[in-house]
Amino acid sequence: MQCPHYDAGECRSCPLMGVPYARQLADKQASVLAQLADVLDAGTVVEEPFAGPESGFRNKAKLVVTGSAAAPRLGILDPRQHPKHHDGTGVDLRDCGLYLDGMEDVFHACAAAVTAAGLEPYDVAARTGELKGVIVTLSPDREAMVRFVLRSPDRLDALRGVVPGLLADLERRGTPAAVVSANLLPEHVALPEGDQEIVLAGGPTLTMRLNGIGLRLRPQGFFQTNTAVTEGLYAAAAEWVTGGAGASGGAAGGGGAPTSAWDLYCGVGGFAFHLAAAGVPEVWGLETTAEAVAAAQETAQELGVADRVRFAAGDATRALSPEGQEPSADDGDAPAGLPEAVVVNPPRRGIGADLSAALEASGIPTVLYSSCNPRTLAQDLARMPSYRAERVRVFDMFPQTAHTETLVLLRRR
Numbered sequence: 308m309q310c311p312h313y314d315a316g317e318c319r320s321c322p323l324m325g326v327p328y329a330r331q332l333a334d335k336q337a338s339v340l341a342q343l344a345d346v347l348d349a350g351t352v353v354e355e356p357f358a359g360p361e362s363g364f365r366n367k368a369k370l371v372v373t374g375s376a377a378a379p380r381l382g383i384l385d386p387r388q389h390p391k392h393h394d395g396t397g398v399d400l401r402d403c404g405l406y407l408d409g410m411e412d413v414f415h416a417c418a419a420a421v422t423a424a425g426l427e428p429y430d431v432a433a434r435t436g437e438l439k440g441v442i443v444t445l446s447p448d449r450e451a452m453v454r455f456v457l458r459s460p461d462r463l464d465a466l467r468g469v470v471p472g473l474l475a476d477l478e479r480r481g482t483p484a485a486v487v488s489a490n491l492l493p494e495h496v497a498l499p500e501g502d503q504e505i506v507l508a509g510g511p512t513l514t515m516r517l518n519g520i521g522l523r524l525r526p527q528g529f530f531q532t533n534t535a536v537t538e539g540l541y542a543a544a545a546e547w548v549t550g551g552a553g554a555s556g557g558a559a560g561g562g563g564a565p566t567s568a569w570d571l572y573c574g575v576g577g578f579a580f581h582l583a584a585a586g587v588p589e590v591w592g593l594e595t596t597a598e599a600v601a602a603a604q605e606t607a608q609e610l611g612v613a614d615r616v617r618f619a620a621g622d623a624t625r626a627l628s629p630e631g632q633e634p635s636a637d638d639g640d641a642p643a644g645l646p647e648a649v650v651v652n653p654p655r656r657g658i659g660a661d662l663s664a665a666l667e668a669s670g671i672p673t674v675l676y677s678s679c680n681p682r683t684l685a686q687d688l689a690r691m692p693s694y695r696a697e698r699v700r701v702f703d704m705f706p707q708t709a710h711t712e713t714l715v716l717l718r719r720r
């Protein structure tokens with residue numbers, strides 16, 4: 308892949324830009340295997356990396372808005388300036404080649420709405436202006452979620468006034484909006500979004516259809532950014548855990564589908580719903596973000612599986628502790644016993660010492676670990692010597708960068 312912004316030095320987001328893609332994959336595989344060397348053995352099945360397209364794969368954009376209301380720039384702050392003396396000049400990245408086909412159209416519609424509403428971009432140096440960013444997600448069905456990050460509610464009415472025009476524009480471009488919202492970020496901090504979300508049209512969910520399963524996503528819920536590779540990841544997870552048992556259960560792979568599974572750090576339930584579809588009768592997901600839990604529960608209702616695929620808001624690191632997870636309004640029917648399989652898919656910091664130790668002591672036969680950080684993955688696996696790494700596969704979620712997702716199937720020895 309080649310990129311004019313990278314060549315001009317005005318965007319540094321893709322450090323592997325220009326490195327042949329086959330080489331990127333081989334290097335990532337070697338790096339992951341080196342980092343996991345102490346926790347794999349001669350019998351571990353190491354699969355070839357799973358790759359999707361090397362460009363046009365990102366389903367989500369978090370764009371900083373700079374420039375003016377009349378001529379907004381949607382992209383990033385200019386990285387060529389020193390952070391301490393940055394004057395707030397931005398680089399327009401609407402044509403970034405990482406985004407899915409159709410997203411550039413959504414960005415142009417957003418820019419037109421900014422101009423129509425007269426929303427002045429937030430000036431980082433002067434601390435003036437209202438619009439901090441635009442966050443866009445595009446579903447595989449080419450429906451959009453558009454979120455305007457504002458400093459305050461002061462210009463909310465102006466934004467509200469241009470929403471009908473924005474909806475019509477997006478419809479005309481073939482990327483209709485499922486959700487338009489305003490997110491409030493009053494603090495002067497380098498964060499992409501704040502806590503408060505005000506839905507202005509549609510929603511509150513966007514449906515992300517992966518492998519035929521319509522996962523509901525709300526504005527503040529996490530979703531994997533690479534749709535094609537995520538489909539491969541979820542399909543492999545279901546296949547590995549159930550031994551390819553299929554919807555009717557069965558004893559494939561020697562073990563067959565577990566009778567129950569937990570999806571820890573479940574987000575909107577991607578792993579949970581794929582396990583359920585592959586024949587796991589009872590699945591329970593745990594996640595801290597309430598909006599993600601609410602979206603997962605809507606998906607369960609929509610799919611007619613709410614009696615056997617359930618979710619709660621709480622801290623996954625305490626899911627196996629004697630006192631259990633944080634109580635919440637939704638977890639009245641949290642499962643009583645331990646499951647036969649656990650999926651963990653934590654942020655970069657990993658599952659940490661407490662959850663590793665609790666899994667090690669639990670007696671649970673199968674753990675599937677999906678990690679975006681091989682370093683913390685290796686640390687966590689070293690804390691669980693009772694489990695043997697049976698299969699491992701790199702999923703290249705982040706082409707053009709050194710980042711990668713790694714899936715490891717662990718069976719109790």
Ligand SMILES: C[S@@+](CC[C@H](N)C(=O)[O-])C[C@H]1O[C@@H](n2cnc3c(N)ncnc32)[C@H](O)[C@@H]1O
Pocket residue numbers: 529530531571572573574575576577578593594595596599621622623624652653654
């Ligand atoms: C890498 S994402 C994975 C989400 C989901 N498994 C998926 O495939 O989209 C990690 C998720 O863990 C959640 N999270 C972070 N810390 C957590 C904790 N201590 N307990 C439960 N969930 C947590 C985040 O909100 C986020 O949704």
